[in-house]
Amino acid sequence: MQLSDSLNQLIEALRCQPGIGPKSAQRIAFHLLERDRKGGTQLGSALTKAMTAIGHCQTCRTFCEQPQCDICLSTKRQDSGTLCVVESPTDVLAIEQTGQYLGLYFVLMGHLSPIDGIGPKEIGLDVLEQKLSQGGINEVILATNPSVEGETTAYYIAQLCHKNNVGASRIAHGIPVGGELDLVDGRTLMHAFSGRRVVTQE
Amino acid sequence: MQLSDSLNQLIEALRCQPGIGPKSAQRIAFHLLERDRKGGTQLGSALTKAMTAIGHCQTCRTFCEQPQCDICLSTKRQDSGTLCVVESPTDVLAIEQTGQYLGLYFVLMGHLSPIDGIGPKEIGLDVLEQKLSQGGINEVILATNPSVEGETTAYYIAQLCHKNNVGASRIAHGIPVGGELDLVDGRTLMHAFSGRRVVTQE
CATH class of the missing domain: 1.10.8.420 (RecR Domain 1)
Known part of the structure; x- marks a missing residue:
């Protein structure tokens, strides 16, 4: 048939x-x-x-039907002076769902991957550098994925920040809340140990 | 966000x-x-x-962009005198893929289900009865699913056939080819026993 x-x-x-x-x-x-x-x-x-x-926000590159997205237009967010760099709009969604972060975002729409022809320009790092040089940002939180490409991208952006005298930090990697220690993979466990924090006396 | x-x-x-x-x-x-x-x-x-x-074939009710589908228009198929009744166009596809059946089809687009308001007219049995009364069909092969509704529908159509002096047969239910006897459910096994065939001496 x-x-x-x-x-x-x-x-x-x-x-x-x-x-x-x-x-x-x-x-x-x-x-x-x-x-x-x-x-x-x-x-x-x-x-x-x-x-x-659906196009992209001119300022943070996330999906948006207007020239700029609601987050970039919010003066409260602009005043925060923090900028969180993520790989995709779904990451913005996940972070927004926690309701704890009240700064701006920058969405790379990917990560550095020279083998696929994806260099700094393809993920909008020229736009990001311009933003950093304009001032108003005190801290850049690097929230790319903990993959090889994500780490490389985070390192590259950290260099950009240092060049523009902006502080850069990387989100913590370790045991997920509610996770069991013996079920977590070795690399995560290693991260959890190297990222340990001093327990202060009260 | x-x-x-x-x-x-x-x-x-x-x-x-x-x-x-x-x-x-x-x-x-x-x-x-x-x-x-x-x-x-x-x-x-x-x-x-x-x-x-995409609409429905006027003759067999399967999906079709023309008034009649290719199978219904084929004179070779019309001459076969057999009509296979199935529940959905995907069943036609499955049977056609075997390449062994060369007759016509009638697609019910469902099965009798009075509780959902699906009676004989909703599954086109008025069209089918008209076709049977017109002659040209010697055998109706009932290939509805082996569910309670499918069996009821098959039984109902068999009655229609008898009324119009057309032979009706039901496809065989039993152990699938390549299946293992001990993994087959009890109802299938029961069908396989009751539908057993005499092994003839050669």
Whole structure:
């Protein structure tokens, strides 16, 4: 049985989603056609709209429909003088959900990876350096991922900070809260030991 | 952090897909925006196109962009005189992939389920009865799923066939080829015993 062209195109297009293989794509296509045409139509227009309407914030590079995002526009955040550097907008989301950090962000949209042709300019470090040289930032918190590329990127940005006389700090790596010591991997345990803090007498 | 409206709408809309929860929807939305805007745009237009262009074959009710599908239009298939009744277009696909069945199909797009308000008319049994009364069909192969609803539907259609003097048969249920006897559930094993066939001497 030859599937119709539109159906084949739909199944092929569904596979652009991470974690969706050929079988899942077929299942989703038939589900939408058989049981949820309204949902399928809504998804179609939501995708079309989002792909054109969502751009990047001029100041922090996160996803945004306006020229600048709400966080960058907040004067309270601007006055904080701290800037947190993360790899992706989902990291901003995770940090915002804690409700504890009240400074600005800078979203790299990736990390340094010379082998893939991703240099300082591709992750917006020219924009970041300009921001640092303008003043108003006292501390840069480096919250890139604890991978080799993330560490390299953090180190590179720390150098930029020193050049512009801005303090730089790296978020702590160690045992996750609620985690069990014997289930944690060796590298995390090593980080936990090297990052130990003096317990002060009260 | 407030996500932008288009992004929230996209994440919500992605959840119409089976197996996609809130976390996966968010991951997919960010993946498409960060790394595959082209794929996202293509998926958007493929969905919009498929949801409007794909209708049902007038004769067998499967998904089809023309008034009748290729299988129903084939004279070779029409001459076979056999009609296979299945619950969904994916069943047609599975049977066609074996390459062994060369007759016509009738797709119910569901099964009888009075509790959900799905009666004979909702699964097109009026169309099927008209087809049976017109002649040209010698055998109806009932290939609905071996669930309670599937069995009930098969029984109901068998009655329709008898009324119109058309032979009806049910596909065999038993041990799957390559399956292990001790891993098969009791009901399947029972079916395998009651459906046993005489081994003829050669």
